[in-house]
Amino acid sequence: MKGFIFFILLALSTNCFASPSAKESGSDSTNYSNGADISLIGNTDQSFNESIDALLVRMNLFNTFFSLYGVDPLVTNFKGIPIDGTPIEFTRKLLNIGFVDIPKPLSEGRHLFGSMFNHPITISLLANPNNKVYFVNAHIRVESDLDAINLMNQICGEFYFSTDYYPKTKCSFYSDNNPKEAINKMTTKPFTYIQIMNAEEEELITKRIKTGLIKRMPLYQDTDSTINFLTKCFVNFYKAYLMSHRIIHVASKQDSSGIVFSIGYVNFINFPNYKDF
Structure with a gap:
């Protein structure tokens, strides 16, 4: 028993006196060796695959360890709903908080509609091969440059001034003095925050x-x-x-009908191994 205690103290001593703070970072880009960026989803190069493999191994070890103490893994949540369970279960929880489920034409699936930042949104879900949700993406479309700038500043304020998020890559606020320049910058500067x-x-x-x-x-x-x-x-x-797996990534892009914002919430515990596809 004493040997076990010594091993535990040695392994965790660096974590005994300090814990992550939501406002420790002084730079715009803070890197964590065990972090992962949702913008990499869909990239199949070898380095990405290896980094996901390493991340999954670490999480399996952590989950096994904490299960010994009856602690359920904390996962990313969307509007207070843990991103977990089957798509049907997750959809049911969204409906309980006011989202609307509308069939698409020609039986091509369904749309989930709700609201965020005083704007209507559509929701898309991704599930792993075990039918567990690991990715929730909220899409917000605006038609004018000024609306896009105001919305980006509103989204940024939600994360920047909150004590519930840690900046992996900080967001930026934009002026409406030169809307075209602001739109160009925001559509090329996605940002990532971590739920603490x-x-x-x-x-x-x-x-x-x-x-x-x-x-x-x-x-x-x-x-x-x-x-x-x-x-x-x-x-x-x-x-x-x-800090390695409760990720929220915000990106925006411009198309012929306006600006589209994409806010992705990822539960890396359920993230599928790329070899499963």
Whole structure:
């Protein structure tokens, strides 16, 4: 048991005294060795495939480890709904919060309609070969340059000033003094934020990890300081782990009918292995 304690302390010591902050980054592009960018979805080059493989291996190890303490993996959420389960289950939850499900013509599937940032949106879902949702994409279309600039600033403000997100790549605010120039910049500068652990999630995770430690370390039940110390290590370790897979990516493009914004929410726990396709 003492050897086990020493190993745990050695492995997690760097996580015991500091945890990720939503506002630590001072640069516009913060890189994490265990991060992944949703803009790479669809890229099939070897380096991407290898990075996804490595990410999936790490997540499987983390999930196995935390399952020992009765802690369910935290996943990216969209409008408070965890991105998990089957498309039918996820769609049902969207309908419960006011989304509308409308059949497409000629039985070509269905449209999910809702709203974000005071604009109508359409939703597309992607599921892995096990029929688990891993990607939710919200599409917003605007017709004028000024509307696009206002919407981009509104979206950026939602992430930039929130304590619930960490900037992997920071967003930018745009002036309407030169709309054409602003549109050109925003359509070539996608940005990515990461959902961090909120207070409610941290309280739940802390309680479950502490309970699991007490059950698995009976010799140390009377040593609160040891249990509390290890709990803090594991919680901070879990916070760092979350930085690798709760990804929100925002991009925009211009076509003949206006500007289209794409806000993608990814649950990398369910992300399929490229070899599955």
